[in-house]
Amino acid sequence: MTTVVFSHPSSLDHITPPGHPERPDRIRAVEQALSHEDFNDLERREAPAADSKVFELAHPASHIAMLEERIPETGIVVIDADTSASPKSWDAVRHSVGAALEGVDCVFDGRADNVFSVMRPPGHHAEKTTAMGFCFVNTIAIAARYAQEKYGIERVAIIDWDVHHGNGTQDIFYEDDSVLFASTHQMPLYPGTGAKHETGIGNIFNAPLSEGDGSDAFKEAFTSKILPAVDNFAPELILISAGFDAHFKDPLAGIKLVEDDFDWATGKVMELAGKHCDNRLVSLLEGGYDLEGLADSAAAHVRRLKQG
Numbered sequence: 001m002t003t004v005v006f007s008h009p010s011s012l013d014h015i016t017p018p019g020h021p022e023r024p025d026r027i028r029a030v031e032q033a034l035s036h037e038d039f040n041d042l043e044r045r046e047a048p049a050a051d052s053k054v055f056e057l058a059h060p061a062s063h064i065a066m067l068e069e070r071i072p073e074t075g076i077v078v079i080d081a082d083t084s085a086s087p088k089s090w091d092a093v094r095h096s097v098g099a100a101l102e103g104v105d106c107v108f109d110g111r112a113d114n115v116f117s118v119m120r121p122p123g124h125h126a127e128k129t130t131a132m133g134f135c136f137v138n139t140i141a142i143a144a145r146y147a148q149e150k151y152g153i154e155r156v157a158i159i160d161w162d163v164h165h166g167n168g169t170q171d172i173f174y175e176d177d178s179v180l181f182a183s184t185h186q187m188p189l190y191p192g193t194g195a196k197h198e199t200g201i202g203n204i205f206n207a208p209l210s211e212g213d214g215s216d217a218f219k220e221a222f223t224s225k226i227l228p229a230v231d232n233f234a235p236e237l238i239l240i241s242a243g244f245d246a247h248f249k250d251p252l253a254g255i256k257l258v259e260d261d262f263d264w265a266t267g268k269v270m271e272l273a274g275k276h277c278d279n280r281l282v283s284l285l286e287g288g289y290d291l292e293g294l295a296d297s298a299a300a301h302v303r304r305l306k307q308g
């Protein structure tokens with residue numbers, strides 16, 4: 001397998017308030033884990049900056065203009081209760097989206113079988129017209145629409161295993177049956193969405209977990225609901241919202257996964273990518289707030305991506 005990992009220094013320049021869980025050290029922790037000799041064979045590339053015009057694939061132009069105007073020249077401004085911006089935050093957003101789009105290009109033009117983007121801020125909570133949950137724009141939604149527009153594909157599957165439900169992704173694609181959204185997450189927990197009865201037009205598959213659930217419940221949700229839904233959909237591209245905050249060490253939730261669970265899930269998704277997508281799979285970092293749990297889980301994920 002040829003695996004490309006994207007990163008960019010701008011991810012470290014998006015500054016959040018002291019004590020905020022979504023902090024630059026998250027990127028440092030993952031980068032440190034991927035510096036191990038096990039990962040010497042990875043292809044590493046610097047993420048380009050996307051033109052913010054492309055954000056309109058998933059958001060109204062007026063919303064994007066409002067966000068750009070909110071970026072301060074100095075200090076930190078509050079976008080919502082959990083989301084704040086500093087002077088270089090928009091650069092980080094543009095490079096994060098750029099990594100996702102370049103990742104899509106890589107798997108379609110044969111430069112990679114799969115891609116992992118080590119970028120922040122995350123994106124899956126951003127709804128069509130709402131920045132929230134540490135997220136400004138919905139990176140994975142933009143990537144899905146970009147792939148459809150540029151490569152003419154009809155079906156994209158988005159799998160989200162972040163412990164917090166990807167309400168933004170669900171919001172954007174709730175009535176779009178060309179995109180399947182399948183999620184495991186803890187309920188009840190922020191943002192409060194993700195119930196089983198939220199099914200869109202038959203393209204939304206939520207498999208909520210309960211606080212204290214561990215490997216067995218996670219694997220059951222995957223094997224009984226997530227994987228069959230994706231298999232039946234037969235996507236031409238698979239995207240992963242790869243949050244690692246379902247790890248048992250994470251301070252913001254109560255699911256008890258270990259890094260081997262992320263290895264297992266990655267392998268199962270890769271099997272479907274091999275069956276339906278000519279291996280085309282792009283994974284984007286979302287949550288994960290215990291640095292050790294995040295680093296170990298991301299390393300397990302990337303190790304499986306490159307080994308196949």
